[in-house]
Amino acid sequence: MSDSTLIFIVLGLTLxxxxxxxxxxxxxxxxxxxxxxxLGLVPGDDAFLGFGHPAVITVAAxxxxxxxxxxxxVVDVIAEQVLRVGERLFxxxxxxxxxxxxxxxxxxxxxxxxxxxxxxMRLAREHDTSPSLLLMPLAFGSLLGGLTTLxxxxxxxxxxxxxxSVTGESFGLFSFSPVGVAVALAxxxxxLLIGWRLVPQRAGKASTEEMFDTxxxxxxxxxxxxxxxxxxxxxxxxxxxxETIPVLAVVRDDKRRAGHAFHGELRAGxxxxxxxxxxxxxxxxxxxxxxxxxxxxxxxxxKEKEKQESEVEKVEDDKKAQHNSDRNSSESPEEEKDEEKGxxxxxxxxxxxxxxxxxxxxLVEAVVRTDSMMVNRTAGQLRLHNQFGLHLxxxxxxxxxxxQRLHDIRFRPGDVLLLQGGESELSESLATxxxxxxxxxxxxxxxxxxxxxxxxxxxxxxxxILFGLLPAAVALxxxxxxxxxxxxxxxxxxxxxxxxxxxxxxxxxxxxxQALESSGGATLIADTMLIWGGQWPAVVTLVGLFVLTMMLxxxxxNAAAAVLMAPIAVSLANGFGASIDPFLMAVAVSAxxxxxxxxxxxxxxxxxxxxxxxxxxxxxxxLPLEIVVLAVAIxxxxxVWPL
Numbered sequence: 196m197s198d199s200t201l202i203f204i205v206l207g208l209t210l211x212x213x214x215x216x217x218x219x220x221x222x223x224x225x226x227x228x229x230x231x232x233x234l235g236l237v238p239g240d241d242a243f244l245g246f247g248h249p250a251v252i253t254v255a256a257x258x259x260x261x262x263x264x265x266x267x268x269v270v271d272v273i274a275e276q277v278l279r280v281g282e283r284l285f286x287x288x289x290x291x292x293x294x295x296x297x298x299x300x301x302x303x304x305x306x307x308x309x310x311x312x313x314x315x316m317r318l319a320r321e322h323d324t325s326p327s328l329l330l331m332p333l334a335f336g337s338l339l340g341g342l343t344t345l346x347x348x349x350x351x352x353x354x355x356x357x358x359x360s361v362t363g364e365s366f367g368l369f370s371f372s373p374v375g376v377a378v379a380l381a382x383x384x385x386x387l388l389i390g391w392r393l394v395p396q397r398a399g400k401a402s403t404e405e406m407f408d409t410x411x412x413x414x415x416x417x418x419x420x421x422x423x424x425x426x427x428x429x430x431x432x433x434x435x436x437x438e439t440i441p442v443l444a445v446v447r448d449d450k451r452r453a454g455h456a457f458h459g460e461l462r463a464g465x466x467x468x469x470x471x472x473x474x475x476x477x478x479x480x481x482x483x484x485x486x487x488x489x490x491x492x493x494x495x496x497x498k499e500k501e502k503q504e505s506e507v508e509k510v511e512d513d514k515k516a517q518h519n520s521d522r523n524s525s526e527s528p529e530e531e532k533d534e535e536k537g538x539x540x541x542x543x544x545x546x547x548x549x550x551x552x553x554x555x556x557x558l559v560e561a562v563v564r565t566d567s568m569m570v571n572r573t574a575g576q577l578r579l580h581n582q583f584g585l586h587l588x589x590x591x592x593x594x595x596x597x598x599q600r601l602h603d604i605r606f607r608p609g610d611v612l613l614l615q616g617g618e619s620e621l622s623e624s625l626a627t628x629x630x631x632x633x634x635x636x637x638x639x640x641x642x643x644x645x646x647x648x649x650x651x652x653x654x655x656x657x658x659x660i661l662f663g664l665l666p667a668a669v670a671l672x673x674x675x676x677x678x679x680x681x682x683x684x685x686x687x688x689x690x691x692x693x694x695x696x697x698x699x700x701x702x703x704x705x706x707x708x709q710a711l712e713s714s715g716g717a718t719l720i721a722d723t724m725l726i727w728g729g730q731w732p733a734v735v736t737l738v739g740l741f742v743l744t745m746m747l748x749x750x751x752x753n754a755a756a757a758v759l760m761a762p763i764a765v766s767l768a769n770g771f772g773a774s775i776d777p778f779l780m781a782v783a784v785s786a787x788x789x790x791x792x793x794x795x796x797x798x799x800x801x802x803x804x805x806x807x808x809x810x811x812x813x814x815x816x817x818l819p820l821e822i823v824v825l826a827v828a829i830x831x832x833x834x835v836w837p838l
Contacts, residue, residue, distance in 0.1 A: 198714035201234050206711065206759065213751040216794060219570065220752050221696035224703035236710040245705035246698070249668040250349070250356040254701060255693050256671035257346045260653060261306035262692035263675070263684040267649035273298070274314045282322040288387055291315050291329060292336035296379055299340025300347045301653075305694075308337040308798045309631050312562075316633050316805060325396045330806035331816060332386045332394070334798040339382040341787055342375035344368060345660075345667060349701065350757035350786040354779050355667070357761040361775065368660045368667065374780060374831045381827040385820055393816040395808070414476065415446075418465045422484035427461050429454060433580070435482050440475050440601075441586035443558075443615055444468040454586060454615065475600075558588060558615050560633040562804050565608040565797045566696045567629030575602050579614075583624040586615040592804060609793070609803035626691055633805055649683045697754065704758045712762035721766030733771040733838050737781055738829060740764060744785040745821060749795040757786040776836040784828045790817030 209227040213220055228245075231237040245251065273294055280290040291311060298307035315333055319326040341348030345355055345368045359365035418425055424432055429442050442454035446466040454468075461467075467485070469475075479485045563569050569577060579585045590597045590604050591611040597604060606612075611633065616624060625632055656674035659665040665673070679689050711717050724736060740760070748756040764778035789795025791814045793803045799813060 198236055198710075199716040199719055202231070202236055202707075202711050202714045202716045205230055205234070205236070205707070206716075209707075210751060213755065219696060220755070221699035221703070224700045224707075224755065227707050228703040231707055231710050236714060237706045242706060243702070246702035248356065248702070248705050249359075249666065250352045250705070251698055251701045252668040253346070253352045253356075253671055254349050255698055256668065256675045257303050257352075258306070258692045258694055259675035259684070259689050260656075260671065260678065261302035262688055263649050263678040264302055264653075265306070265310055266684045266688065267645045272646070274311065277311070277314055278318065280318075284324060284328065284391075285387065287318050287322070287324065287329060288332055288391055291318070292332045292383060292386055295333055295336040296340035296343075296383055299337045300343040300375075300379075302346075304337040304341035304348055305797045305801070307340065308334060308801060309564075312631060312801065312805070313633055327396055327806040327808065328391055328394055330802035331808065331813070332391050334796075334802045335386060335390075335790055335816070335820060336383065337798045338787055338789065338796060339379040342784055343372055343379055344375070345371060346671065347371075347375070348787045349697065349754040351783050352667075353701070353705075353754060353757040354761060354783040357765075358775070358779055361765055365667070366779075368657065371780070371783065373835045374784060374828060377831045378784060378824055378828050381823055382820060385823045386816075390816045390820060393819070395812050395815065414469055416467045416469060416479065416485040418461050418463055418467065418485065420463045422463075424461050424483040424485055425463055427483075428459070429457060429461075432461070432483060436478055440469060440479070441580075441588050441615060442467050442469055443586065443588065558613055559621060560805075561612050561614060561625050561630035562633055562801060563606050563608055563610045563612065564629045564631055565800050566694055567606070567608070569606040569628055569630070570608055571605055573602060573605055577628070583628065584616050585621075585624055587612060588615055589613040595807070608800045611804040626688075631801065645683050648681060649678065652677050652681075652683070697752075700752060701754055701758070704755050708758040708762060711759065712766075717762035718766045720763050721770050724763075724767060725770045733773055734829070734833065736767060736771070737777060737832075737838075738825070740767060740778060741781045741785045741825060741829065744782050745788055745825075748786045748789040749791040751795070753786045753789055753796055757782060760786065771838070773838040774836065777832050777838055780832050780836050781828070784824070784832070788821055788824050790814075790820050792817075 205227055208230075209223060212218060212223040212226075228237065228242060232239055232242045277290045277294055280286040291314070295304075295307050295311050298310070311333060312330070315329045316326055318324065319329055338348075341351070345351050345366060351366075351371050355366035355370070423435075427435070429445075432442070433440070442457075444451045444454055444467075445457045445461070446452075446468070447462075447464070451468075469479070574587045577583075579587055587601055590601065590606070590613070592607065592609075612630065614621075614625075622632070652674050656670040659670040659673075660667050664670075675689070678684050679686055684692075724739065740763070744756055744760045747760065760782045761779065764782045765775050768775040768778040787796075789799065793799045793808065793810060793813055802808070
């Protein structure tokens, strides 16, 4: 069997695994690399050279610098201005989407989205706007902004490095700007004028209470003398239940203590505030001796009795109606209003008594990132409470609360979690878990000195690249190192900023992409495309390459799409005897325009849960946006990079 056939089999299995999504994309890519080595497609000594590739180093450096921007307060200054736009939806969209487009050009586009996502949620809640109208435009804007510079998105870095390996000279920092800026502006105009109207509006998901319906699940249980739980700690209670039932608060002597911070023993008279449904209540009664209210049979009898009493009252009211009508003429309107007001007050008082006060419970929302350690794991496996000090209160998926037991839920990317934890450890725990907080962002502008230092370090790196003093990988890595040395970013956060799965994906797929070229597979694909489109002008094949890459990026990671399509683009250009630049630029732009699905790019996945989107919602705005991108990008590519 020829090498080209073998590489096609490997790539076919790899793409199928990417689309299936059962295994994380970094594991799939690493499997493809090791399989290629075992089949002799990649030399064993060269198997891991991809991890030292300039594209991989550049991506890692950009991720660290993006976190440094956040830590120094550079982005918070911008976010503070965004929050002042007012209640007009158009201005909110323009401020959010325009800002993320600009930020994504100079920092990782996923990082830019992550910074503005809490701002968008806060705007939605303050102005009673459905977040679904803001979040999809925000995600698509982050993709568009990444097109504008070399460091905006991994596909640009990959294409620039690949051009350097073919011609000896890479694309520069702003080589992507003429085409990228034109496409980004056209896309932004479409989103603001037309696109947002195509987004399905998911009403009532802007607040924690509406998304999770928390109040309907909160119950108060009193520990009595005979309860098994009398004398237990909360850890003992969880061990006895063998279930994830978070105790949100313990009330003792009229003082309420947050559950995650209560470490003493329970005693008679304590009141526990818990998140529990009917199944959990039964478990609490059986294993801890805790009860609330009447048992179900008594409750049903009470409801039936109440219904009969209300029917009797209705008959009596009808009898009184005739009698009251005789004295209506003599009774003043003020007296009637007072009587009605009294009834309303009684009704409000009953409703108030039925609710549970949730203020001060230190609840926070967070969305599970695609690279989170939580993906495909349960709360028990993660030991959220013991290891991270967090109570899992509820999980929302596709905009609605999941009804199944918490300990049975396997987390997915885009899930929105309702968590309880202390403010001091909350930020660090969420960062370690790979979750993005959605709570109202408390803007911290940082120290002015660090803010200016961060900007100065980045500006120096940009100048070094522009004047050719240092390669991009070296300049940006130096900037990241200096940021860590001078204290702009703590070393631990620097390591946390590096997206491990993306680094593994790139490091593994680059040798596989080179095997596609060295085995003759890329040439074979290009020859097939030339046979089909040989009678057409080269621009038609260029459009076909653009559309094919765009479709591929909708179902697999955009970096992987760029790695696979780059050698095919060069083979096509050589087949036409044309410049390779327009073909490579077409791959760079199209690989970053994954607008049809939530799985094509991490930005799309991140907003799926908070926005309440479904899988099929993305194409409604994404398909016409891809047509706009195609219509603008091809003429601009041919203008700036002629065939």
